Amino acid sequence: MLRDITLGQYYPADSPVHKLDPRVKLFGALVYIVSLFVFRGIFGFLLATIFLLFLIKICQVPFRFMVKGLKPIVILMVFTAVFNLFLTPGKQVLFHYGILTITMEGVKNAAFMLVRLTYLIVGTSVMTLTTTPNQLTDGLEKALKPLSKVGVPVHAVSMMMSIALRFIPILIEETDIIMKAQMARGADFEEGSLIVRAKNMIPLLVPLFISAFRRADDLAMAMEARCYEGGEGRSKMRPLSYRRMDYGAYLLLFSYLGGIIALRVFL
């Protein structure tokens, strides 16, 4: 299961989406998430679907990569759907048994919630799959630059984020190895009550933390050896500047958002 996390897993390709300025993509993901919770009704849903399909088509990332991100949140999705299904009050009762009631509104809500969550994950993974973590944090750094004037360590935070993203797969692999090593010596991570299982995690977490600290130490030294001295005086491999394509993307984004809002207001 651990290996299914697609967060921060860049998929290299040469599509127009890959070439967009990361700030556009960051902002785009934000706008898309907002739009998912703004739309109401079938037409809004259609527009959101078309927009997402269009993105998936042009970003040249295999569809299965995006769907992979859904696996870890299946349980969350089922929960949300079930709650919406049974707990939405409404006039048109479809099914009634004891305290369980399913209404037409409940079915609708559950379906839309499922769609929203799915689109949310797939939509944001379009962003993370087409943007390297470094670009992403570069984008974040530049977008938040004004905050550094009031003393927010923007560069340090974005550097920490990009390093964290880089080490996620390494630490996952390490967890796997430690887990197997402990299992080989009789540890059991799967049985017992929740408390027992939580306790059983300790022999897994302690070595993992120790190794993470050791890695952090090594990495800090390697960065220092390569003359890293914080954000001052650094040049950029990919300096961020908006090009025509980026303005086009903004235009598209805003017309999409406008469309969603219009559909909600007028329909």
Added chain:
Amino acid sequence: MGIIKASKLVFEYIRRDEEGNVDSIQTAVDHVDLDVNEGDFIVILGHNGSGKSTLAKQLNALLIPSEGTLWVEGKDTKERENVRDVRRTAGMVFQNPDNQIIASVVEEDVGFGPENLGVPTEEIWKRVEESLTSVGMLKFRRHSPNKLSGGQKQRVAIAGVMAMEPKCIVLDEPTAMLDPNGRREVLSAVHELNRKKGITVILITHYMEEAVDADYIYVMDEGKVVMEGLPKEIFSQVEELKRHRLDVPQATLLAYELKKAGLPLPDGILTRQELAEELERCYVNYTK
């Protein structure tokens, strides 16, 4: 004066108790003298805990000597304002390939050093391409480091250092975590940089085989340089090496044992090739 010169270098790890009093002092490097000429391929040998890594970290000003002086291209590493120049001149590659790659894409990692130096964007890309080519990793430029083998990762790390255009690279046991293939890959990349680009190499290792092609060898034990010389001179002293808990290359060991048993072999045989030739000569002489 050579590109790297050390005079009576001492480094002490000082452990303090809770009140800040000195609890114990461990001398990791003990009065070491080094003199490395530009373009040389130097190997520093030593078993675990001999102080060789501590010495390496001083070459890059990651550690500052407790006593004595270390000059990198004539610059004293003790002076705070020299640190940047020292690190630019002597790049460093570490043991664990995963813990020294910063970025999630190969080319971005190679660009990290030049970015820190404030190199203009276009120049960074040129350097990234050049240094990836020089270690034969250009076709992996857009890959994630996580998908590379150990040897490939280590070559990326070397490219990352090369992009800073150093005159010297210090490699601190770069092959210790690699399989034999990865080890060969890394070593041939390093040798090529030394031969083609004239980069001074200081290779720290405990694998004897890696020292065979060196221009000069230092052997360390308990923080001191206990032997130094050409590979032939060093490896002909099998007993002495054993005393410092080091092995000799297999071919050398076999030649040594054969000689002890009475075969007329010369000292300082380093490779299988040489051994085979010498044995053939023995056989020809014998049949005559």
